[in-house]
Amino acid sequence: xxxxxxxxxxxxxxxxxxxxxxxxxxxxxxxxxxxxxxxxxxxxxxxxxxxxxxxxxxxxxxxxxxxxxxxxxxxxxxxxxxxxxxxxxxxxxxxxxxxxxxxxxxxxxxxxxxxxxxxxxxxxxxxxxxxxxxxxxxxxxxxxxxxxxxxxxxxxxxxxxxxxxxxxxxxxxxxxxxxxxxxxxxxxxxxxxxxxxxxxxxxxxxxxxxxxxxxxxxxxxxxxxxxxxxxxxxxxxxxxxxxxxxxxxxxxxxxxxxxxxxxxxxxxxxxxxxxxxxxxxxxxxxxxxxxxxxxxxxxxxxxxxxxxxxxxxxxxxxxxxxxxxxxxxxxxxxxxxxxxxxxxxxxxxxxxxxxxxxxxxxxxxxxxxxxxxxxxxxxxxxxxxxxxxxxxxxxxxxxxxxxxxxxxxxxxxxxxxxxxxxxxxxxxxxxxxxxxxxxx
Amino acid sequence: xxxxxxxxxxxxxxxxxxxxxxxxxxxxxxxxxxxxxxxxxxxxxxxxxxxxxxxxxxxxxxxxxxxxxxxxxxxxxxxxxxxxxxxxxxxxxxxxxxxxxxxxxxxxxxxxxxxxxxxxxxxxxxxxxxxxxxxxxxxxxxxxxxxxxxxxxxxxxxxxxxxxxxxxxxxxxxxxxxxxxxxxxxxxxxxxxxxxxxxxxxxxxxxxxxxxxxxxxxxxxxxxxxxxxxxxxxxxxxxxxxxxxxxxxxxxxxxxxxxxxxxxxxxxxxxxxxxxxxxxxxxxxxxxxxxxxxxxxxxxxxxxxxxxxxxxxxxxxxxxxxxxxxxxxxxxxxxxxxxxxxxxxxxxxxxxxxxxxxxxxxxxxxxxxxxxxxxxxxxxxxxxxxxxxxxxxxxxxxxxxxxxxxxxxxxxxxxxxxxxxxxxxxxxxxxxxxxxxxxx
Numbered sequence: 001x002x003x004x005x006x007x008x009x010x011x012x013x014x015x016x017x018x019x020x021x022x023x024x025x026x027x028x029x030x031x032x033x034x035x036x037x038x039x040x041x042x043x044x045x046x047x048x049x050x051x052x053x054x055x056x057x058x059x060x061x062x063x064x065x066x067x068x069x070x071x072x073x074x075x076x077x078x079x080x081x082x083x084x085x086x087x088x089x090x091x092x093x094x095x096x097x098x099x100x101x102x103x104x105x106x107x108x109x110x111x112x113x114x115x116x117x118x119x120x121x122x123x124x125x126x127x128x129x130x131x132x133x134x135x136x137x138x139x140x141x142x143x144x145x146x147x148x149x150x151x152x153x154x155x156x157x158x159x160x161x162x163x164x165x166x167x168x169x170x171x172x173x174x175x176x177x178x179x180x181x182x183x184x185x186x187x188x189x190x191x192x193x194x195x196x197x198x199x200x201x202x203x204x205x206x207x208x209x210x211x212x213x214x215x216x217x218x219x220x221x222x223x224x225x226x227x228x229x230x231x232x233x234x235x236x237x238x239x240x241x242x243x244x245x246x247x248x249x250x251x252x253x254x255x256x257x258x259x260x261x262x263x264x265x266x267x268x269x270x271x272x273x274x275x276x277x278x279x280x281x282x283x284x285x286x287x288x289x290x291x292x293x294x295x296x297x298x299x300x301x302x303x304x305x306x307x308x309x310x311x312x313x314x315x316x317x318x319x320x321x322x323x324x325x326x327x328x329x330x331x332x333x334x335x336x337x338x339x340x341x342x343x344x345x346x347x348x349x350x351x352x353x354x355x356x357x358x359x360x361x362x363x364x365x366x367x368x369x370x371x372x373x374x375x376x377x378x379x380x381x382x383x384x385x386x387x388x389x390x391x392x393x394x395x396x397x398x399x400x401x402x403x404x405x406x407x408x409x410x411x412x413x414x415x416x417x418x419x420x421x422x423x424x425x426x427x428x429x430x431x432x433x434x435x436x437x438x439x440x
Numbered sequence: 441x442x443x444x445x446x447x448x449x450x451x452x453x454x455x456x457x458x459x460x461x462x463x464x465x466x467x468x469x470x471x472x473x474x475x476x477x478x479x480x481x482x483x484x485x486x487x488x489x490x491x492x493x494x495x496x497x498x499x500x501x502x503x504x505x506x507x508x509x510x511x512x513x514x515x516x517x518x519x520x521x522x523x524x525x526x527x528x529x530x531x532x533x534x535x536x537x538x539x540x541x542x543x544x545x546x547x548x549x550x551x552x553x554x555x556x557x558x559x560x561x562x563x564x565x566x567x568x569x570x571x572x573x574x575x576x577x578x579x580x581x582x583x584x585x586x587x588x589x590x591x592x593x594x595x596x597x598x599x600x601x602x603x604x605x606x607x608x609x610x611x612x613x614x615x616x617x618x619x620x621x622x623x624x625x626x627x628x629x630x631x632x633x634x635x636x637x638x639x640x641x642x643x644x645x646x647x648x649x650x651x652x653x654x655x656x657x658x659x660x661x662x663x664x665x666x667x668x669x670x671x672x673x674x675x676x677x678x679x680x681x682x683x684x685x686x687x688x689x690x691x692x693x694x695x696x697x698x699x700x701x702x703x704x705x706x707x708x709x710x711x712x713x714x715x716x717x718x719x720x721x722x723x724x725x726x727x728x729x730x731x732x733x734x735x736x737x738x739x740x741x742x743x744x745x746x747x748x749x750x751x752x753x754x755x756x757x758x759x760x761x762x763x764x765x766x767x768x769x770x771x772x773x774x775x776x777x778x779x780x781x782x783x784x785x786x787x788x789x790x791x792x793x794x795x796x797x798x799x800x801x802x803x804x805x806x807x808x809x810x811x812x813x814x815x816x817x818x819x820x821x822x823x824x825x826x827x828x829x830x831x832x833x834x835x836x837x838x839x840x841x842x843x844x845x846x847x848x849x850x851x852x853x854x855x856x857x858x859x860x861x862x863x864x865x866x867x868x869x870x871x872x873x874x875x876x877x878x879x880x
Contacts, residue, residue: 022731026591029591030588033588033774034776035771035776138582141578142581145581146578146581146753148752149462149463149470149748150466150749151466151469274738277712279712289576291458291462291748293743295738297737298734298736298738299732299733300732306731309729310586313586324766330760335472339472
C-alpha cells in the first residue's frame with residue numbers, strides 16, 4: 001500500500017501493549033482509512049524480558065532509548081514513561097531531533113506544558129495528547145476543532161474514573177468510602193497510593209489542560225481550588241438523594257466577566273443533569289458554547305484499549321499532516337502563539353453558588369434559629385431544611401441539613417466558622433456545593 | 441491579522457443568518473484560533489429584501505448565484521439551499537470551479553453523495569458536512585478522525601429532534617401523539633408536513649451518511665428498514681415504563697459477520713441506557729468501537745446557532761488546509777478512494793432481537809395458551825407477560841403484553857400474521873423492538 005511511517009514507543013506497560021495490539025489487529029483497516037502504514041520500529045523499556053499480552057519481534061525491543069532518539073527513520077515517538085523528569089527530558093530530546101510526539105502524560109503537560117509546547121514551536125513538530133484528557137473520548141479534538149467558533153461559557157466534567165467508581169459504589173451499594181476504596185485497590189482500579197485520584201489532583205491535571213485549550217491561557221495548576229472525595233459520607237449521599245441530587249467529583253470552569261472561575265470539588269447535581277448518571281469508571285464532559293449550546297461527551301477515561309484508541313488517532317493525525325508535508329495545522333493550545341496569555345482565575349472567595357450544609361447540632365430548641373441567624377448575618381438565604389430530631393436525649397447530636405440560595409463562598413466560610421464555634425454545634429459542619437443550573 | 445479567506449453563502453434563511461451572526465460576533469476569537477479571517481464576500485438568496493436578524497452590508501447581497509460561482513476570490517461556498525436538484529447542481533458547479541463546499545444538506549448527500557463525492561475527488565476540493573448529522577455535535581469528525589483506529593461494532597442514535605421531542609412530551613405529559621404533534625407544529629418545532637421527521641426519513645438520511653463513514657461503503661438509503669413513530673400510543677409508552685424501558689426512535693447499525701445490520705424504528709431501551717434519558721429536541725449518538733468501547737455524544741441536532749457552530753468548524757478546517765497548501769487531508773468517506781465498496785446490508789428478515797407485543801385479545805380463557813402456542817411454533821420464547829383481564833364481559837378486548845427472548849424477525853412476522861388471524865384476537869398486534877443490550 002502507501003507510505004510507511006516509523007514509530008518509536010517508549011514504555012512498554014499496559015498502554016504500550018494496547019497500542020501494539022491495536023496496530024496489529026486493525027493494521028489493514030487503519031491503512032484503508034489513512035492511506036499509509038504505521039510501523040512500530042523500536043520499543044524501549046527498562047524491562048524487555050517479561051512477556052507482554054502481545055507478541056512482538058524481539059529485535060525491535062531495546063533498553064536503550066537512544067536507539068529511538070538517534071534513528072532518523074523514526075518520525076513519531078510515543079511517550080508512555082509517565083512521571084515528570086525523565087519523560088520531560090525524553091520528550092524534549094525527541095523534539096530537538098525533529099520527532100513528533102504523542103503522549104498521554106497529563107501530569108507532565110499540566111505542569112511542564114509551557115516549556116514543552118515552546119520547544120515544539122521552535123522545532124516545528126507536533127504533539128498529540130488526545131489520550132491525556134478523557135482517555136478515549138475526543139475531548140482535545142472537540143475543543144480545538146469542533147467548538148472552534150465558540151466562546152466556551154462553561155466546562156463541567158467527571159474527569160477521574162477511580163473517584164467516580166468509588167462514589168457510584170457508595171451511592172448504589174450504600175457502602176462507606178474506605179470499604180469501597182479498598183475494593184477498588186484490590187481490583188486494580190485504584191493505586192496503592194490513591195491520593196492523585198481521590199484528592200482531585202488527576203482531575204486538576206485534566207482541568208488545567210482543558211482550560212488552557214478553551215481559553216488559550218497558561219494555567220498554574222496550583223491556583224485551582226481543589227477538594228477531593230475522602231470526606232464524603234454515606235449520610236451526605238443519602239441526604240443528597242432526598243434533595244434530588246447525586247454527588248460527583250466535578251471539575252468546573254465558568255467564564256466570568258474578567259476572569260475564569262475554576263474549581264474541583266464534590267458537587268451535588270440534579271438527577272437530570274447530563275453528568276448525574278455517569279457511573280462506574282466512565283468519564284464525561286459537558287461544554288457549553290455560546291453558539292453550540294451544551295455538548296456532552298461520555299466514554300472510558302482510561303484502560304488499555306480505550307487509551308490506545310486515542311493514541312493511535314493522534315498518530316494518524318500527525319501522519320496525515322506529514323504525508324502532505326505539513327508539520328502542524330492546529331495550534332497546540334488551540335490559540336495561535338501570539339494569543340496565549342496568563343489566565344486570570346477568579347478567587348475562590350468570590351464564587352457564587354448554592355450550598356448544602358450538614359450541621360451536627362445538639363437537639364435543642366433554638367438551635368435552628370441560632371444557625372439561621374448567623375447565616376442571615378452573612379446574607380445567606382436558606383432554600384430548604386431537613387431536621388430529623390430524635391428527641392431521645394436533648395444532649396444528642398442530630399444532623400440538621402440546609403440548602404441555600406445563591407451565596408458567596410467568602411460569606412459561607414465566615415458563617416461556618418462562626419457556627420462551628422457555637423456551643424450547640426458538635427462536629428465541624430459539612431459543606432458540599434450544589435450545581436443546580438439546568439445545564440442540559 | 442493573518443490571511444483573509446473569502447466565502448460565498450447561498451441561502452439566507454435561519455442557518456445562513458446564524459452563520460453571519462456567529463462570524464460577526466466571534467470574529468476576533470476565531471482569528472485568534474485560526475490565524476486567518478473568514479470573510480463573507482457574497483450572500484445569494486431569492487429574497488434579499490426581507491430584513492434578517494443580523495445586519496449586513498446590502499452590497500454583498502445578490503439574487504444571482506453566479507456572482508458567487510464566478511468570483512475567483514471566493515474559495516469556499518456554503519450551500520444552505522436545501523432540497524435536491526438545485527442544491528445538487530449548485531454544489532457541482534461550485535466544485536467544477538475549484539471551490540470547496542460546506543453544506544448541512546443531509547438529504548442531498550444521502551441520496552446524491554456518490555456523485556458529489558466523486559466530483560470533489562476529480563476537482564481536488566473538500567466538502568465539509570459536519571452540520572448534516574447531529575447538528576452541532578461533532579459526529580462526522582469523531583467517526584472520521586477520533587475513532588479512526590476502531591472497527592465500529594455498533595452505532596445507535598437518536599438522530600431526529602422533532603420525533604424525540606414528541607416522544608418525550610408523550611412520555612412526560614401522557615398526551616397522545618396527534619396532540620403533541622400539533623403543539624410542535626404550532627411552536628415551529630415540526631414542519632406543516634411532518635413526514636420526514638416522524639416517519640424516520642430524516643433519520644435515514646443521517647444513518648446513511650453515518651454508515652457510509654463508519655464502514656467506507658456506498659449505501660442506498662432505500663435499502664434501510666424504516667419505521668416511524670406515528671403508531672406509538674400512550675398505552676405502549678406506559679407498558680414500556682412498567683417493563684423498565686423508554687421508547688425512542690432509534691437508528692441502529694451493528695456489524696455482523698459478513699454484513700451490516702441497519703434499521704430505524706421505535707425501540708424500547710432500558711432506563712440506564714445512555715440514550716434513554718435524552719430528552720426534548722436533543723440528539724445523541726453512541727458508537728461502540730472494538731478498542732474505544734462505548735463513546736456517546738449528546739447535544740443540539742438542529743437550530744440556528746448550534747448548526748452555525750458546526751458549519752463554521754468546517755470553514756475553519758478547510759481554511760487551515762488551504763493556508764498550508766493542502767486541499768484535503770481526511771478522505772470524504774473516511775476510507776481512501778480505492779477502498780469504498782457497496783455495502784452488504786443484512787435482510788430485515790434475519791435480524792435477531794427482543795420484542796414487545798401488545799395483543800388485543802378477547803378476555804377468554806385459553807387466549808394466552810393459543811397465542812403462546814403460535815409463538816412456540818415459530819421458536820419465539822416468552823420472557824414476560826402482563827395480562828390485566830378486566831373480567832367485565834367476556835367479549836371485551838383486553839391488552840395482553842408479552843416480551844420475548846431473542847427471536848428472529850422473520851419468525852416474529854410469521855407468528856404475528858397467524859395470531860392476527862385468530863378469532864380471539866381483535867385489532868392488529870402492536871410490535872415494538874427492544875434493544876436490551878447493556879451498552880454502557
